[in-house]
Amino acid sequence: MTKEAFFHDWLVSYLQGRLARDYKEIKANGAEQKHEFNGHYPDLILANQGMVVAIMEVETEGSITPEQAERWKELAGLGAKLILMIPNHTRPKVMDLVLQKGLAGKVGVGSYEITIKM
Numbered sequence: 001m002t003k004e005a006f007f008h009d010w011l012v013s014y015l016q017g018r019l020a021r022d023y024k025e026i027k028a029n030g031a032e033q034k035h036e037f038n039g040h041y042p043d044l045i046l047a048n049q050g051m052v053v054a055i056m057e058v059e060t061e062g063s064i065t066p067e068q069a070e071r072w073k074e075l076a077g078l079g080a081k082l083i084l085m086i087p088n089h090t091r092p093k094v095m096d097l098v099l100q101k102g103l104a105g106k107v108g109v110g111s112y113e114i115t116i117k118m
Contacts, residue, residue, distance in 0.1 A: 004060045005031075011058050011112065012043050015085065024048050038078045054081040054108075059094075061087050069097040076106040088113040 009030045016028045025047040027035035037045050042055035055075060059068070064086065076082045082103075086094050088111040098104055 004062050008043075008058055008060050008063070011085070015044060015056065015058065019044070019046060022046075023053065025050070037080070040075060040078060042075055042082075052080045054083050056083040056085060058085045059087070059090075061090055064090050064094055064097070066097065066100075069101050069103075072098070072107060073101045073103060076103050081108060082106065083108040083110060085110045085112060087111065
């Protein structure tokens with residue numbers, strides 16, 4: 001497992017715990033794809049009272065590509081709100097891809113930043 005894959009899976013797990021306050025049912029797909037939503041396996045499936053409210057894709061710097069933006073387009077058309085969680089410094093690149101794919105009104109974008117102080 002690469003460092004980037006390890007970090008991705010750790011962040012999915014972290015967000016699953018963090019979002020538990022807002023969503024009663026959270027299903028995570030990490031290395032094993034166990035939880036399907038309309039034929040796809042997003043990183044997180046967020047639901048309340050049996051209804052899927054949103055799906056989330058966690059991106060790392062290396063996963064933000066035009067090919068991945070095509071996946072976002074597919075996920076945005078599944079009937080639940082798509083939320084992208086991205087590294088803060090990649091926001092301009094992600095917003096360009098979102099605009100190019102016509103997803104501006106269809107996705108929410110959250111960001112994260114890792115700071116190490118010594």
